[in-house]
Amino acid sequence: MVTHAHADHARPGCGSYLANPETARLLRLRLGAAIAVQELPYGEILDLGGVRLSLHPSGHIRGAAQVRLEHRGEVWVVTGDVKTAPDPTCLPYEPVRGHGLVLESTFGLPVFRWPEPAAVVAELLDWWRGNAAEGRTSLLFAYALGKAQRILAALPAGAGPIFLHPALEAPTAAYRAEGVRLAPARRLAAAGARGDLAAALVLAPPSAAAAPGPGRSPAARAFASGWMQLRGLRRRRALDRGFVLSDHADWPGLLAVVRQSGAERVLLVHGSAPELARFLKEQGLRAEAAPQEAAGEEDEAPP
Amino acid sequence: MKRFARLVAALDRCRRTREQVAALADYFRDAPPEDAAWAACLLLGRRPRPAVPTARLRRFAAAAAGIPEWLFAACYERVGDLAETITLLLPEGRGLEGVPLHAWLEERLPALRGLEEEAQRGCVLEAWRGLDRTARLVWIKFVTGGFRVGVAQGKLVRALARVSGLEEARLASRLAGGLHPTAAAWRRLLQPAGAEDDDPGRPLPFCLAHPLDRPLEALGDPDRWRVEWKWDGVRAQIVRRGAEALLWSRGGEVLNASFPEIAAAAMRLPGGTVLDGELLAFRAGRPLGFERLQRRLGRRDPGPRLLAEIPAVWMGYDLLARDGTDLRDHPLDARRAGLEELLKTAGDPRLALSPLLAVAGWGELRRLRDEARRRGAEGLLLKRRDAPYAMGRRRGIWYKWKADPFRVDAVLTYARRGHGRRAGLFTDYTFSVWDGGELVPFARAYSGLDAAEIRAVDRFVRRNARERFGPVRAVRPELVCEIAFEDIRRSARHKSGVAVRFPRIVRLRPDKKAAEADTVAALRALLKEKETAPWNEPPSATS
Ligand SMILES: [Zn+2]
Ligand SMILES: [Zn+2]
Numbered sequence: 001m002v003t004h005a006h007a008d009h010a011r012p013g014c015g016s017y018l019a020n021p022e023t024a025r026l027l028r029l030r031l032g033a034a035i036a037v038q039e040l041p042y043g044e045i046l047d048l049g050g051v052r053l054s055l056h057p058s059g060h061i062r063g064a065a066q067v068r069l070e071h072r073g074e075v076w077v078v079t080g081d082v083k084t085a086p087d088p089t090c091l092p093y094e095p096v097r098g099h100g101l102v103l104e105s106t107f108g109l110p111v112f113r114w115p116e117p118a119a120v121v122a123e124l125l126d127w128w129r130g131n132a133a134e135g136r137t138s139l140l141f142a143y144a145l146g147k148a149q150r151i152l153a154a155l156p157a158g159a160g161p162i163f164l165h166p167a168l169e170a171p172t173a174a175y176r177a178e179g180v181r182l183a184p185a186r187r188l189a190a191a192g193a194r195g196d197l198a199a200a201l202v203l204a205p206p207s208a209a210a211a212p213g214p215g216r217s218p219a220a221r222a223f224a225s226g227w228m229q230l231r232g233l234r235r236r237r238a239l240d241r242g243f244v245l246s247d248h249a250d251w252p253g254l255l256a257v258v259r260q261s262g263a264e265r266v267l268l269v270h271g272s273a274p275e276l277a278r279f280l281k282e283q284g285l286r287a288e289a290a291p292q293e294a295a296g297e298e299d300e301a302p303p
Numbered sequence: 304m305k306r307f308a309r310l311v312a313a314l315d316r317c318r319r320t321r322e323q324v325a326a327l328a329d330y331f332r333d334a335p336p337e338d339a340a341w342a343a344c345l346l347l348g349r350r351p352r353p354a355v356p357t358a359r360l361r362r363f364a365a366a367a368a369g370i371p372e373w374l375f376a377a378c379y380e381r382v383g384d385l386a387e388t389i390t391l392l393l394p395e396g397r398g399l400e401g402v403p404l405h406a407w408l409e410e411r412l413p414a415l416r417g418l419e420e421e422a423q424r425g426c427v428l429e430a431w432r433g434l435d436r437t438a439r440l441v442w443i444k445f446v447t448g449g450f451r452v453g454v455a456q457g458k459l460v461r462a463l464a465r466v467s468g469l470e471e472a473r474l475a476s477r478l479a480g481g482l483h484p485t486a487a488a489w490r491r492l493l494q495p496a497g498a499e500d501d502d503p504g505r506p507l508p509f510c511l512a513h514p515l516d517r518p519l520e521a522l523g524d525p526d527r528w529r530v531e532w533k534w535d536g537v538r539a540q541i542v543r544r545g546a547e548a549l550l551w552s553r554g555g556e557v558l559n560a561s562f563p564e565i566a567a568a569a570m571r572l573p574g575g576t577v578l579d580g581e582l583l584a585f586r587a588g589r590p591l592g593f594e595r596l597q598r599r600l601g602r603r604d605p606g607p608r609l610l611a612e613i614p615a616v617w618m619g620y621d622l623l624a625r626d627g628t629d630l631r632d633h634p635l636d637a638r639r640a641g642l643e644e645l646l647k648t649a650g651d652p653r654l655a656l657s658p659l660l661a662v663a664g665w666g667e668l669r670r671l672r673d674e675a676r677r678r679g680a681e682g683l684l685l686k687r688r689d690a691p692y693a694m695g696r697r698r699g700i701w702y703k704w705k706a707d708p709f710r711v712d713a714v715l716t717y718a719r720r721g722h723g724r725r726a727g728l729f730t731d732y733t734f735s736v737w738d739g740g741e742l743v744p745f746a747r748a749y750s751g752l753d754a755a756e757i758r759a760v761d762r763f764v765r766r767n768a769r770e771r772f773g774p775v776r777a778v779r780p781e782l783v784c785e786i787a788f789e790d791i792r793r794s795a796r797h798k799s800g801v802a803v804r805f806p807r808i809v810r811l812r813p814d815k816k817a818a819e820a821d822t823v824a825a826l827r828a829l830l831k832e833k834e835t836a837p838w839n840e841p842p843s844a845t846s
Contacts, residue, residue, distance in 0.1 A: 110370055111378045111391040229391065231315070232383050232726035236754070238318060275377045282371065 001053075003080025004064035005030055005145060018046075020055050022063030022178065026145065029170055042091070059083040059093030060247050061146030062175060068096050076100040077261055083246070084253035085117055088153045089146075089180050093249075095260035102290065103257060105268040106248045107226050108276035114226065114250045120243050121154045124224070127241055131220045132160060132199035139219035144205040145171040146247050147224060151203065152182035161196065163188045165204035226250070258285070304407055305400040306330060307342050308438035311452050314346075320458060327454065327462035338404040340489035343463075344482055346454045348554070351408060353448035354416045355423055357385060360447065363427050368392040380774045383726025386443035390436050399433030408484070412445055457695060467493045472694060475508045478555070506540040506551035507577060507623050507631065511696035512684055512703035519665040522685065522702075529635060529688055530660040530668065532680035533703050534618060535593050535790070536583035537600065541569045541617065541654075543576040544627075550582075550617075558582070560603040564610060565617045568651040575627035576645065579692075580619035580657065590679035592792060593804065619646055620657040623692055631692040638692065675706040681789070682706040708787035709803070709829055711821040712812060715782040716742055718764040719775045721749070729764040729776065730757055732808070734786055736799065738823040742780055745799040745826065746788065751808030760811070783815040784808050791830050801826050 002010045002019045005026035010017075016036040019027060024037040040046055042065065046053045050072075055065035060081040067078040077098035084093050124140070131138045142148040144167045152172065155162070162185040164172060169187060176182055191197050206223065226246025227233045234242040249257060258266060258280065266287040268277050273289035280287035313326040327346075331339055345351075365375035370392070382388040402411070415426050427446070434442055444450040456478060464471045477492050512533075522528060539558060540551045548569035550558040559566040562582060572578070584591035584599060595613045602609060622642040623631055630638055639659075646656050660683070662668050668683065675682050682705035690700040713734035721730030731749050735742035752760065760782070768776040787809045794802035800823065 109378050109381055110368065110374065111382055111388060113391070230382055230726055231387055232722070235315070240316065240318070272377070272381070275374065279371075279374055 001067060002027060003058065003067065003078070004061055006061070006081070009080065020063050020065045023065065024063075025178075026063060026171065026174060029174055056094045056096050057091035059085075059087060059090060062090040062149070062178070062180070064090065066094075066096055068098065074099050076102065077263070078102040079104055079257065081106070081247070082249050082253075082257060084249045084256060085114060085246075087117075087150050087247070089149050089175060089182075093257075095257070097260075097262045099263060100265040100267070101258065101261045101263035102267045102269065103254065103276075104248065104270045105254060105273045105276040106271035107246065107250055108254055108268065108272035110251045112226060112229055112246075112250045113252060114229075114246055115244055117154070117245060120224075120245050121151075124151075124222075124243050125155070125159060127220070127222060128160065128201050135198045137197045137199075137219040138201045139221045140201060140203050140243075141206045141208070141221070141223040141225075142203055143225070143247070144168050147245070148172065148203050148205075149175045149180065149182060150247070151224060151245070152185060153180060155183040155201075157183055159183065159201075161200040162186070163191055163197065163200055163202045165202065165208050167205045167208070168203055304402055304404050304442070305435070305438050306334065307338065307404045308435075308441045310342070311441050312437050314452060314454060323454060324458050324462045324465070327459060328465045331462060331466050335403070336486040336489040340482065340486060340492075341405050341408050341484040343459060343489070343492075344484040345450060346452065346459060347456060347478075347482065348453050349484070350448055350450055351412060351445045352416070354412045354446045355427060357447050359420060359423065360385065360389065360427065360443070363424050364389040364392060367428060367431065380720060381727055383720065383722035385447060386440050386449065389431070389443055390440045393431055393439070395436055396432045396434050396439060399430065400435065400438065405484070407442070407445065415446070463493065469493065469496060472508070475694065476505065506542055506549075506555075507629075508694040509538060509540070509553050509579070510621075510693045510701060512701035513696055513698045515685070515702040515704040519668060525662055525664055525668070527688055528662075529639070529686045530662050530671070531620060531657050531684045531686070532660070532675065532678065533682040533684045533705065534581040534583055534657070535590065535679070535681045536581040536596055536618070539580060539582045539617060540623070541572065541576070541578040541580070541619075543569055543572040543578075544574055548572065558600070561600050561605065562615055562617075563604070565615060565653055568617075568649070568653040571649040571651055571654075572645060573626070575624060577622075577624035578619050578642065578645070579621035579623055580617050582615055582617050584613050585616040585618075585655075586614050592679070592790060594792065616653050616655045618655045618657045621692060633691065634689045635686055635692075636688045672704060672706050676709070676790075680706070708789055708805075709791060710785055710787050710809060711736065711825060711829075712783055712815060712819065713745065713786050714742055714780045714817045714820045715760070715763075715778060715784060716744060716780055717775055717777055718760075728757060728761045730761070732760070732784075734784060734806075735780070736821045736823055736826065738799070742817075743799045743823055745797065745801065745823070746786055746803050746806035748784075748786060748806045748808050751787075752811075756811060780817045783812040783817060783820050785810050785812055791826065793830065799823050799826065801830055 002017055002023060005023050010027055010030060012031050016038065017027060018038045018040060021039045021041055024039045027037060028035060040055055042055050042057055044054060052070040054068045056068060058064045058066045058080050060083045064080060066080055069076045075098040077096045079102065081104050082093060086092065128138045142151055148168045149172055162183060164185050165188055172182065172185065188202065220240045222241035222243060223237060223239050224243040224245040226244060226248055228242025228244045254276065264286055266280055266285055267290040268287065269290050277287040277289045310326055310330040314323055317323050317326060330342065334342060361375055362372065365372045378392065379385060379388045382391065415423060418426065430442055431439055460471050460474045460478065463474050473496055482488055482492060538553050542549045542551060548566055550562055550566055550569065552558055565582065582596065584595040591613060599605065599613050599615055619642055622638040622645065625641055630641065643656060646654055660671060672683050682703060685702040685704065687700055693700050713736050715732055716735040717733035718729040719731040721728055731747065733744050734746050734748060735744045763782055764776055764778050767779040767781060769779055770777040786806055788803035788806040790804040791801055793800065
């Protein structure tokens, strides 16, 4: 059972997979067309040996699902990665009620409060325009699946030339194929003379270290991530700017998910699990950090 | 305050010198003198005294944010910076943006200092509600005494030169003696050239050595160079003018109070003399090590006991002015000859002459460098004989060539989350060596790894944590690292019996097992070798 197609949640090597259809398509892209995937659309119920299982949008990225499990009247909800902020590339988070909740807590501390996404996009456009005016390329790091497309969806069509690092091509094409409206963008390989990149925005995955293209003035570098809330992380990556744009719930978002679920028991995974568990316990819930294997890397570890 | 906070944010955000200088020039172009003087002092490293204990600030902030204190502590651990944590936890504020920088620093913060906790709470909350996030961050750093955003003096000088039209050299020289945060001092700093009443007792900008970044052979004929030990002391100029002799550090501090015997000896020099050299703790012909010198530095007006226990010398190596004439344009050889003459005439053993090392060829120089550590020096300095005394760090004139550090293999046993740009990652490491069957901590190291290695070690720590003590994890002793350090000395405070200076990680040693790491006995052997090295037999000096 795969909640969404990020690498830390969708591992290769399983005999068969169960996932929502959009996630299934992204999974095949990532793990190969040959994998066996059983598709289960949002809201449909699958009976698994007496357990009624259904998927519900978690708002994290396209296809991301929460799993609702019901057995003899007891309901548990596993959120997978969850985001409560609006995102035009996927269905919004849907509150699901249950007796128990397994919740991610990547950003489970009150210092994480996201600004309005629209305000962040406005800042990003200002930064891009300023660089373009100086003839400097704007290099924006963003996670290849989900974040990069969310940014493309938010940028106005005529804002300027946009190029994609090769790692972003396949997921972006997949989003487009499903009819998600994204700003037009070209492959980085298609950039010709250096003039092409001078006023351009280049989207690249966080792991791409080098600045693109030739040219005398190096690119201005920025990163779009919830971690950019922390100044130390911005400086560590030697970034010119950090844009606080996350595909995970912030502190108020996580508390809202707990409240809306009505759950009395909460298990927490990822990030600040012990801290959020203790806080919820002090609020009268039965909460604890779930024991877990080595933490994933895709979008939960600080950059 | 708002404008200064925005300058600080811009300096923090922009990495390019050009952008930083532009941001500085923007600020200083129309900052009122009483604010500009404070801004410059703060950026050059002056710190306001703490006004509110940090424990109190944490309590105020947790209450204002409506969270328990343990959760505040967890946030702080994650963020790695107290002011930033508080800033993130509280909503955007407004209302006090009109209070100027100097009014905060001269009136409001000092007034805060004397208040009782409840009265302080009122003032602190008022400030937090009244300042936007950028200004609040800076304000909290003032209040905790933790303001550390600085710029290299060179950048400030460039910005001020742009704003005032004065030459950079003149500004650097006026700044060299330090700056007071007053409007009068600011006007004096920027007054036009010619209307000069530049304080004559000020030091000249220091010439700095460039790290040797090329093969020795690329320096040409060894005869063109003078070679000296690179001393591990405190660089100091002696400015002997009028009725006084001042001992200036590179940071623009007067050190007379900590080294009265050197200041007294310097009075034997003729008026109008400026010399460059190095302060060292020194006995029986050999340096005593930097930590001893630090005890002298930290103590004003030392008593006779400390003076006897840690005698100091000033080791001269350059002559910048004589009889009031600036000699910085003269070649090193000529300046050196003048220096030797002056020190000989003064005839005081506390004003020593840094010996020149005779070097027949580059090969011999390599051998001398290998000897440096044992002789209590950090390495070698190479100075071109025909070069002037330059301002700042210029390539091709002075080179420093540091000796190889001491190295051992040690096991990572504890890790702690870092601060600042390392916030969140485990980056502060404790390393241990074997003592019998037990691992004994001997050094804490923070630096030396690149970003990818830091993340690899962070992952290792998360996977191998055995116990959690707040922000510290005890890890399974499996990861071996090669640790370098500059100096080693005995220490009763450390379980290993030794303390090392500037430990850092040279590289990870995944090829080594913990059992192959070094031992306390090996550290003691290094110590012994160092303590018994023959220093009294002087290096082969030409003068
Ligand atoms: Zn994810
Ligand atoms: Zn995840």
